[in-house]
Structure formats: structure tokens, C-alpha cells
Amino acid sequence: MFTAIAPRYDFLNHLLSLNVDRSWRRAAVRRLAWERTPDGTYLDLCAGTLDLAATLAREPAFGGRVVGADFVVPMLARGKGKAARARPVAADALTLPFADSRFDGAMCAFGVRNLADLDAGLREAHRVLRPGARFVVLEFTTPRFAPLRAVYMFYFRRLLPAIGRAVSKHRDAYTYLPESVLEFPDPDAFARRLSGAGFGAVGYELLTGGICALHHGTR
Numbered sequence: 001m002f003t004a005i006a007p008r009y010d011f012l013n014h015l016l017s018l019n020v021d022r023s024w025r026r027a028a029v030r031r032l033a034w035e036r037t038p039d040g041t042y043l044d045l046c047a048g049t050l051d052l053a054a055t056l057a058r059e060p061a062f063g064g065r066v067v068g069a070d071f072v073v074p075m076l077a078r079g080k081g082k083a084a085r086a087r088p089v090a091a092d093a094l095t096l097p098f099a100d101s102r103f104d105g106a107m108c109a110f111g112v113r114n115l116a117d118l119d120a121g122l123r124e125a126h127r128v129l130r131p132g133a134r135f136v137v138l139e140f141t142t143p144r145f146a147p148l149r150a151v152y153m154f155y156f157r158r159l160l161p162a163i164g165r166a167v168s169k170h171r172d173a174y175t176y177l178p179e180s181v182l183e184f185p186d187p188d189a190f191a192r193r194l195s196g197a198g199f200g201a202v203g204y205e206l207l208t209g210g211i212c213a214l215h216h217g218t219r
């Protein structure tokens, strides 16, 4: 599915979120606490087209490297040229080809929801982080405030799939998006899964009226 939608992926991300996804990525990078080790090595898990990796890599004071890991090479290929310090690596998040404690921080934007085994993926993220390093996760969720929820659910379940289908020409990818979000653990439940994978100091904040959750935990 991600191979098929790769050519229109970035365009649709920015269109369907009215560009708000850029501010979510900036918030994730701020949460990472990379300033403590500005020349370190960081992991962008399920990196797709490297937008999140590039957001960190383009920080003026950043002097390290960002490894963008994804198992769909056509998605990674779309990230080419976005930032010199961001390097793509074809890898499965469930069996990462990296040594224990290799990274000074890790982040994952809209990726964990797609993992075939969520807990295995979280344990892998934990394994490759050095003790004290932070893991930051962006994931969609749905607003709790009832009036906003009603409007958003109409957009999310009806308009978004129609626009996504028309632009990407893919029959199911943008139906899969709301369906997978609605099936995914809510922010409290996901925070418990982070703890279960071994992370400490787990917490989250809701962004943009509660349509996106920014999670964090520390190895």
C-alpha cells in the first residue's frame, strides 16, 4: 500500500492536514531533547519519506545524524535530498539491524499504528536506545470533546477517504487510515504499552483539539 501511494504521500499529508502535520513534526523534535546530544545519532522509525528525520536534521544547531528506517524503499526514495544529515536505511521495525543502545534518541510519526506487532516494535525501539535516551511518538487519535468529535469524524470517515482516493488513485489506502486509527489503542492505553515495553517517564500531550497525540518515554 505504501509503495503504491508513495508518489502522492507528501502532497496528501500536507493537503489533508492543511499543513498542520509540519507543526506536529516540529513539536515531536522539540520533545526529543536532542539539544542534550546535538552531535548524536538519532533514529526515525517508520520514516517513510523522511519528513520527520529532515525536520530534526535541518535544525541549525544539530550536528549529528538521523537514520530513517522503513521497509518500503519507494517511500524512502521520496526523502532523497530533503536533508544531508538524514540517511535512509531499509529496515523492518520489528527486527532492526542495529546494535543495542546505538541511538541517542528515537522518534516515530504515524508509524506505530501500522506495525504488525506493536509490542515487538516498541521493544525494538527500546533495545536500540541508550539508557536515558528519549523515544517520541506521534500518532493520530480522535477528539474527546463531543461537538468537535462529531465534525471531525465526518471529515475523517467521509471527506478524507474521498479526497485521498481521488488524489492517490488508490482504492483503500485512505479508508485504511481512519479505520486503523479507530482500532488503535487510545492515548492512555498506548502509554501503558510504552511502559510495558520498558519505557519510563511516559507521558503524552494532545495536539490540535485532540486529533493527534504526542507521546514520549525514556529508556
Ligand SMILES: C[S@@+](CC[C@H](N)C(=O)[O-])C[C@H]1O[C@@H](n2cnc3c(N)ncnc32)[C@H](O)[C@@H]1O
Pocket (backbone or CB within 6 Å): 002, 013, 045, 046, 047, 048, 049, 050, 051, 052, 069, 070, 071, 072, 075, 091, 092, 093, 094, 108, 109, 110, 111, 114, 115, 116
Ligand atoms: C503513515 S507512514 C508514516 C511515514 C512518516 N513517518 C511520516 O510521518 O510521514 C507509515 C510508514 O510506516 C512504515 N512501516 C510500517 N510497518 C513497518 C515496519 N514493520 N518496519 C518499517 N517500516 C514500517 C510504512 O512503510 C510507512 O512508510
